[in-house]
Amino acid sequence: MRADAERSTARILEAAETVLADNPNASLERIGDVAGVARATVHRRFASRQALLDALSERLNDRYLLVMEQAKVETAPPVIALHRASEIVFDLKISYRFSITLASAPSREVQDGLELLFTRLQAEGAIAVASPSWCRRVYLALMGEVYLLPDDAPELADAGGRAGLLVKTVLGALGGR
Amino acid sequence: MRADAERSTARILEAAETVLADNPNASLERIGDVAGVARATVHRRFASRQALLDALSERLNDRYLLVMEQAKVETAPPVIALHRASEIVFDLKISYRFSITLASAPSREVQDGLELLFTRLQAEGAIAVASPSWCRRVYLALMGEVYLLPDDAPELADAGGRAGLLVKTVLGALGGR
DNA sequence: CTTAACTGCAACACATGAGTCTCGTTTAGG
DNA sequence: CCTAAACGAGACTCATGTGTTGCAGTTAAG
Structure with missing residues (x-):
């Protein structure tokens, strides 16, 4: 995986952590915004919302x-x-x-x-x-x-x-x- | 308000209490089902989801x-x-x-x-x-x-x-x- | 018994979010 | 410098939930 992709993944996870802590029903759009990333990119890194949640749990x-x-x-x-x-x-x-x-x-x-x-x-x-x-x-x-x-x-x-x-x-x- | 309407209201509130305790994002459809009432009736008694939640809080x-x-x-x-x-x-x-x-x-x-x-x-x-x-x-x-x-x-x-x-x-x- | 209220059902419109795809642009890294 | 990877932007489908309406059937209550 390229370095910038890895950075994106990290930023998404971090954003997801803070956003979801505030509101567990927050949309991926919102998470992407906070991560400074397009919603499409969130979907590129995590196949589904559940996959993101799982990654977050593991983290x-x-x-x-x-x-x-x-x-x-x-x-x-x-x-x-x-x-x-x-x-x-x-x-x-x-x-x-x-x-x-x-x-x-x-x-x-x-x-x-x-x-x-x-x-x-x-x-x-x-x-x-x-x-x-x-x-x-x-x-x-x-x-x-x-x-x-x-x-x-x-x-x-x-x-x-x-x-x-x-x-x-x-x-x-x-x-x- | 007629007596049966009052009964419906009570049943909806009770159903909402149990259903929402289990899942705070449950739909009004689900609440209506548990209350034994059509979704439309839920809307007749409570103008919006928020109104139902407010009534529940007050209760x-x-x-x-x-x-x-x-x-x-x-x-x-x-x-x-x-x-x-x-x-x-x-x-x-x-x-x-x-x-x-x-x-x-x-x-x-x-x-x-x-x-x-x-x-x-x-x-x-x-x-x-x-x-x-x-x-x-x-x-x-x-x-x-x-x-x-x-x-x-x-x-x-x-x-x-x-x-x-x-x-x-x-x-x-x-x-x- | 009669009527007005209540209900179920089905059909709407509308909003939001998930997930997919394309295409043009930018960027990392050999 | 060159290419493949990553990206943003936008359009699209699909699913779900909310809120509204009309209508026919049922029930409470005078």
């Missing part, structure tokens, strides 16, 4: 997998890993709303990583015993809320940023002392 | 206001009120997803009622100090998750039902001891 999922790795979810002290993972996600400015709005739920792999993390938190006594899937759901729901908080919210200052607030809140929610 | 809001009243949010011991309100909402089987999926956020009145409740919880020391709007957001987010839990989830048994789990989780999340 997001790859990022999440990278996050899990960077946060050392399997080896670092679990509270630290939880904080780190949260921090990275917020830094990535990943359009979180996209990943929940679309049917693109986190992949099995990402879910398993998260659930392992919560299992380790239980073993350490940082949270009460509960099914890992419930922990994961609570974590993601609270992440969504923290993500939407305005930058100047007092809670953020108190807890030392979004990651701090999220960790504090989720540990409390899951019965941590 | 939901009225129910929420009633819940606040029944739970004695302003006078009962706040933890009790929180539990009661949660219980009633779950009992109503209100399609919670609708009220968040659609732009139909809770009305100012309902929000104020909730925030008053959390202010009272703070005064009692049941939760840590935080902005009432943050408390409200956390509560509603967790309500959404509890709502989606399958009936046989172990967390539900442990906490004594959905309302119990929600109260326990939200109090913990907001720093309750």
